Amino acid sequence: MRKIKLILILLICCSLITGCAETKILERISLVTLIGYDNGDEDKVTATTVVRQINPEFESRVETQTETEATSKGTRIKVDMKTAKKLAAGQLRVVLYGEELAKQGIEESIQTLLSNSEISTSVYLAVVRGESKTLIEQNYEGISDIGQHLYNLIDHNIEQQQLISSTLHEIGRDNQSKVRNFALPILKKEGQFIGITGTAFFNKGKMVGELPSSDISYLVLICDSFKSGTLELSLDSESISPTVETKGDTLNLAVDSIKSKSIIKVTDAKKNEFDLNILLKCRLLETSNKIDISDPKVNKTIEKAMNEKIESEISRIIKYTKEIESDIFGFGEEYRSQVRGANLTEEKWMEMYKKMKLNINVDVEIIRNGVYE
Amino acid sequence: MKSLLQISNDQKFNAPLLFFVVVTSQIAVGIQGFQRLIVKDATHDAWISILLSFLFSHFIVYVMFKTLEIYSTNDLFGIQLDLFGKYLGHLINFSYVIYVSFAFFVVLKNYTEIITTWVFPNLSQVFISGTLLILVIYSFTGGLRVIIGVCFISVVSTIWMLLLLLFPLEYAHYNHLLPVLSNDLVSILKGAYSMTFTIVGFEVVNILYPFVKDKNKAQKYVHFGLFFTCFVYVFVMIVTIVYFSNEQLEKTIWALLTLFSIIKLPFIERIEIIVICFWLIIILPNLCLFSWSAYRGIVRIKNIKGTTFIWIFTILIFFVSLPVQSRHDINRINNIFSKIAFYVVFIYPLFLYIMASTKKILKKWVKSS
Structure with a gap:
């Protein structure tokens, strides 16, 4: 009994002195x-x-x-x-x-x-x-x-x-x-x-x-896989004519992504060659002039024009990051993980990054365009 | 055979509980910071090092049980007395007591340091170790079955923490794991060697063995326990590797806690504070098991009561822990401990087994001739 009492007293003391700890x-x-x-x-x-x-x-x-x-x-x-x-x-x-x-x-x-x-x-x-x-x-x-x-x-x-x-x-x-x-x-x-x-x-x-900030969508497209996000594009009318007619020189459109996936692959380690494959499933939200998207032919043309447009935008961005020597997309990380015995150092990779050859493949798929055709 | 133990049935516990004993004794303070030690040598192949180290542990457990089975109802201290004679045996027993006390000390010191760096920077370490030691005295005086109960509760009530590790996976870069096996075998083995500090603890089975009810089942549950901790460590390691970059990991002292610090739950923003305080439940059975092992050793040398022993023991530890304060000191102590532990846990059982089996064969030979 005495023992239990002693232990009880000790425990009570313990719980009381917790108040002595630093309080905020x-x-x-x-x-x-x-x-x-x-x-x-x-x-x-x-x-x-x-x-x-x-x-x-x-x-x-x-x-x-x-x-x-x-x-x-x-x-x-x-x-x-x-x-x-x-x-x-x-x-x-x-x-x-x-x-x-x-x-x-x-x-x-x-x-x-x-x-x-x-x-x-x-x-x-x-x-x-x-x-x-x-x-x-x-x-x-x-x-x-x-x-x-x-x-x-x-x-x-x-x-x-x-x-x-x-x-x-x-x-x-x-x-x-x-x-x-x-x-x-x-x-x-x-x-x-x-x-x-x-x-x-x-x-x-x-x-x-x-x-x-207009380039941020492309950055996210390369780095991440989109789950949600909007992209605004302006397509040259040349690239989509004659299937689609435009009023001015360009056709502006906004899409929001449903799903995207970007895969970076080292195709040739010795030649320092990479593949960047981007798959984008999107929804057409807005166009600057009326187009008949239900026509599969129009759909195809727009998709193709979008592919080219996104490809050229991405290659411009990557060219810029090469100039300023900043690899935020993790090409180096991919190289390290895909090439055995790469032994990359910071300087070595920067040299390689500047000379890197990149093949960009964008595959846009317009899945739907809202409730009204 | 002399120095046989007489243990009544009400002091014994069921073999399945050994599972919990092994899991708690292995998972203590090491898991919070083991990642960077292994990654230093094995980089992203660290999880292979862990698998290797556990493979070796299974082998050691097998050897341990072979040795124990020769003596059927005796613990390590009895075996040493029998093998090495009275004087040398007592000396070795005493060194083993020093080893487990050292283990006790290391767990205590590391935990108090984590508390002071993460939660209460201004709280005196004396206060934390004092309160912890009072808790140890409390559960120790309850006897072995209470300690085993603490082990059980500790595993059951902390298992949810593993789920928290799913949150950081949001920031995971899975390509950190590739290419698999790009390091040479030597560096992977070096990584496995660095696991020592984290993996030790299961050697308490050596001393618990006579207290197990159904001894033929005991080994199975120890292996189960090892499997489970292996799973936990590999899981933690893989999450750590995909979450941190290699260079960053080498600088992170408690990678597990840093992992937790990105988690934001709607009802609590800094979950790591809760985790650290909860960690007390994880380390308490460790402290109890180690102090109990030390007691079993001391009893062989001088028959004293458990209560007297635990008071003397904790007061000694308390005063020894006073001068050790800085991160640097604790790091050095951890290094020394893991070196000693490697020999005590992984090399010594092999030697003991060879000694015991030779003695058995010699005896048979003497009898027959």
Whole structure:
């Protein structure tokens, strides 16, 4: 009996002293939801943080703080000194980089984020046109919490496959990989709104180039398999005449993808030759002038014209990435996995990538076109 | 044969429970960070290394049971006393006690370190190891059957964590696994050797054996247990390889926890925090089994009561664990431990079997002549 009592007392003590552990009570901390990094003066970093303070009595308040220090932790200490409540970074959703900083390199910053156990690896990264500070500090009508807003903006676009996924995990993975580079979305302040205006390409953690947002669909088409996503094309009237007649020089059409699959194959390892096969099953949503899609002949012609158009767009994009030396599509990864004893190094692969020969085959299939013919 | 054990039936447990004992004793702190150790040598063929290491473990279990069957109802400590005589036998027994205490220490230290890096960076390690040790005392004083019960509960209540590993597959690049077998045999074997730290634990069967009710079934369940842990490790490894790039994996200390940190569930955003705290249930049976093994060894040398032993044991461990604090120290201790464990778990049983069977043959020969 005495023994049981003793054990009981011990257990009660144990459960009581759990309260002595570090607590993080919601009302007593400020949640960092967004951080923007910019170039400061003399090798220093400017960090702009969006801090959300939960208040039991009033609405929760969102405030921004900017500090410049040599390290990102140093800025955190300074921000801590300005806020009434302890900072907690566990709810961080988005990390932004100013354009200039991105061009100088963000490799160390990614490393710091990865090694911090407080930060989840599902945080999104993005580049800001101009300075991230100005984007964050501006007051937007209708946006109460810019941290949450940017997170939703990026998240739903990735979900709808209008963006290449840029979680911290994926960026860290591709950054450290010898045979792959990564890309981040570019955000831009447009008056009272924030929009995604393009994709920034990186090599060794440095921003080396960019493509406008109209090309994003093609990027996703190469990298990923589409589950949903829309594609806008303008076909030259020459390529579809005389089966289909157009009013102007071009026929604009929008399709949304139902299913797509991209397969990269190394056809000749010695000659450095690749095949890129893309199969796209889509739905015709909109055309700039009336065409009779129920006619199989018209259907075939449009499909063929689309194939050519997509092929030429993709080859243009790949040519551009070769110029700026950024392989975000994972051709190197495919080469490593398909060629035995490839022994690729970063430099070796870049040399090969620039000389790579690529055969693009796109196979579009229009499955249906809505409820009205 | 001297030093036979007298064990009443109410102290014994059923053979199928050995399955749970083996699974819990193998899966402890190692699984959270074993990936990078193996990938360092075997890169994307690491899962083959795991298969190889388990193949060897099955062989060792087979040899272990052959040795135990020669003595029918004796544990490792009794066998050593019989083979090496009183003085050398006690010395070897004592070294074995030191080995299991070391194992206990390593599990404790690694877990406290994970807690301090991931959940409570400011919490003192003294506090965490203190509370853990109190829990160990509590279950130890319940006796062997309680410890076996803890093993059972530990497996049953943590098996759901395997399902969490399906979430990270959203980011999987399956071509990381190709080309299969591109590494040479030496590096794959090196990877298998690095598995030691993760795979050891099943040697407690050596000491549990006399307490099993139906001994002829025991071996079957130990092999089952090994099969199951092999499945778990290979599954974890494959998910890790397709999720991380090779270079990134080499820098990730606890790959399993990093895997969990991308999971976002609607009702909880950071599942890894829950997982780490739940991990206590996984390591508790480990600590109990190791301390119990140490007790069985000490009893042979000096007959003391279990309660006295566990208090002395935990207090000693507590004070030894105080100076070890940094990641660097713990890494070094892990390396030393896995080197020692390799010889104790994988080489020594072979040697013991040769000794025991020669003695048996010699005895027969003496009798007949």
